[in-house]
Amino acid sequence: MFFSTLAIVISLLLLMYLAYRGYSVLLLAPLMATLAVLLSGDIALMLPIYTETFMSALGGYLLKFFPIFLLGALFGQLMADSGAASAIANWITRVLGVRHAILTVVLACGLLTYGGVSLFVVAFAIYPIARELFRAAAIPKRLIPAAIALGSFTFTMTALPGTPAIQNAIPIPYFGTNAFAAPGLGIIAALIMFGVGWWWLNGRALRAQTAGEGYGEHDESREANLTPEGDSRPVDGMPFMLAITPLVLVIGINALFTYAIFPRLDMSALSAAYPELQVANQTGLWAIIIALLTACAWLVLTRLRHWQSLQDTLNRGALGSMLPIFNTASEVGYGAVIASLAGFAILRDAVLGVAPGNPLVSEAVAMTTLAGITGSSSGGLSIALQTLGSDYLALAEQAGIAPELMHRVAVLAAGGFDTLPHCGAVITLLSICGLTHRQSYLNIAMVTIIIPMLALISVITLGSLFGAF
Template sequence: MTSTLAIVVSLLLLMYLAYRGITVLLLAPLMAALAVLLSGEIGVYLPIYTDTFMKALGNYVIQFLPIFLLGALFGQLMADSGAAHTISRWIVDKLGDKHAIVTVVLACAVLTYGGVSLFVVAFAIYPIAKDLFRAANIPKRLIPATIALGSFTFTMTALPGTPAIQNAIPIPYYGTNVFAAPGLGIIAAAIMFIGGMWWLRGRAASAQRAGEGYGHHEDDTEKDALQGVDSGALSHMPLFLALLPLVLVISVNALFTYVVFPRADMSFVTERFPHITPAKVTGLWALIIALATACATLVVSRLGHWRNLRDTINKGVFGFMLPLFNTASEVGYGAVIAGLAGFVVIRDAVLNVTPGNPLISEAIAMNVLSGITGSSSGGLSIALQTLGPDYLRMAQEAGISPELMHRVAVLAAGGFDTLPHCGAIITLLAICKLTHRQSYLNIAAVTMGAPMIALIAVIALGTVFGSF
């Protein structure tokens, strides 16, 4: 009982202190140490730190470093080449300010589904969204929720093939790929999109009836500029060249996932690397190849147009480190917690919520841990690190496909991850120069309300019809 209470106290402190802005790189080992101390095992914390915490952190870095690195590099290349700006401006020109909300949502969705970092998208789209909302006289306070709907929801967790790190994390645990349960993913995406649009349009209409317009804000007169972008490249980049890297991320990924690797003889791999199970890593290999291909295509196609290609590459590569090590530190924390005696009580309670249907238990675990850490990737990683083998065994016993477990895990991780202490939410509000009080309710409606409905629908359909 004491050990279980120690875990709960450390989790609550982790959530609170992360909300207060303290980095997880420091919090994770400190809160792990606190849990060990309160459990009465402080004398062995140093061995636990070096053998459990650091080993789990290191294993996570080994598995996912290429995805984080290539994803950050690709996002920076898309921003500095002008590709992101060209695509978003094209969507704006086609739909116009009369459809400001759906225009911003679709611009964000196209970019994030193509592999551009949600932070890059937020910075790139905000100036455009501000102009559109001002022209349409829609309250500025709805901009963060609009960007969040297009960036933090269906393109991150639902659409098949999305290169988001959340969609890659379950691969080594379940032996799946990023296209797992594509039909259910599309249904979930539709629910999120329709539900989010219904909410945002309803809020905009309500504001209009109340006589509330865009409003007056401190940054209304500031010059909107994209830092580090060649303005000539922005105005002259052909649309097909801007779209090509996004298409390559999805198509090359699908090609290697469904054609190249299934037909390849992997016996030479298992002979030379007997510890590798190809079925559990080919999904990651396909994503690495796709992102690398897209990055190379961007660099080559814009030769002669880069303002400073070296700086762009360096900025992109350096940008991956903090997100990777933040998440890896949370995984190390989870490994320490999983080794404490009190975790057995928590694990058994979670696993036995619905013994006959591990989908529900999995959804609860992912939601709770993502909410506590304020991170979908962090919560998902901790949950799978500690409970992944149990869920895979339960799924096999219940006749549930790993693909369905994969999709439910990712959807659930995108549920409560956007509580107020979420780093992505804090950053988005800072970009938009708005506060939680002004915008958080609408953010919560589109990033938690609609995704939870989608998750429930997928669990119900998956339970009845299986994975499709």
């Protein structure tokens, strides 16, 4: 048992290190799972565990979440290539101006990501605008990644009710909840992340101004001259009201189906046709799918005459979903293999034993730890719920804790240590900005780890005292 547990720890550490070094999770996940099995002494089970356990978990994850990844990537590409993303960012820039450069960047990123645009698309779209704003305001360039991260990686990803981010969708089938779970607590967490994060960045900018630092001299040839899906060709001149409509559609239609349409529908025929279908665990996902599909269709139809190459946009959007979904699904497969080993029982009992009587704390520790190890909020959240989701739901029922509160805490926790230095999103963001970890990571960590953990602690405290609201 001890050697099996040690094997799991070694494989996890290697997964974290090699992911930081840039190796693909598509290769790392099965290889590290195989290493854990090998070190555990179960050599005869290596191939069956891969074909039956790893691939079954990977396939099951694809069945649940592939439509969300596909439509999310497609919507992000449509927003970028239609000119809607840049139109929204430019409008906020005109309204707030150079004097509020940090707030402009945070709000532009937040509005786009809350509306369903991929954080990678947002980073590529907003960075050129942020660069000019920060230069004009004499704010150090090293603060740009933190400002983009605050608007893209934090409150719109894990806290605001109804966000279509994949992190907010993952707990739905495990807890039978929806994207609006614990909306009051989510808003409180969002206000903490946004308010304290903005205060921190403004303080850093003021301190730099006092020191006479300015924007700084930078070799901009180091910036990644790329787009997330290929050669983007945005359409210029899109009116702001037209540009923001698809974002409103995503949130509005999601809420409409979640609270007005699905609760009034008689789903008994579905249960009869699909006996194994748990309708209550799927309607939250169905609402997000319908919302994203409607917004994508709206963008295509209303801008039909303006596309330079609609086929190219659709193809790049679809292909852009492949790597994220298979990376995360591979991590889920890895988690399933780890959970099948004898040594996992020790780790599971240790995690579940954290803060006995309060599964919220135990859940938060499990989610944020695995998110930190994998360098991915969606990956860590998926592994944790795949292996421990049913345990936490049972503990919540015993303690009288609402599944909606478990949902919100799980998502907030996954958005904590996920941005450790080896995180792929952080590495990509720094590459876009042409900066290094040494120059910018401290402020990124402050707004994406320290302050979100403060928000998480606040939600757990309020949830323990007053329940989900």
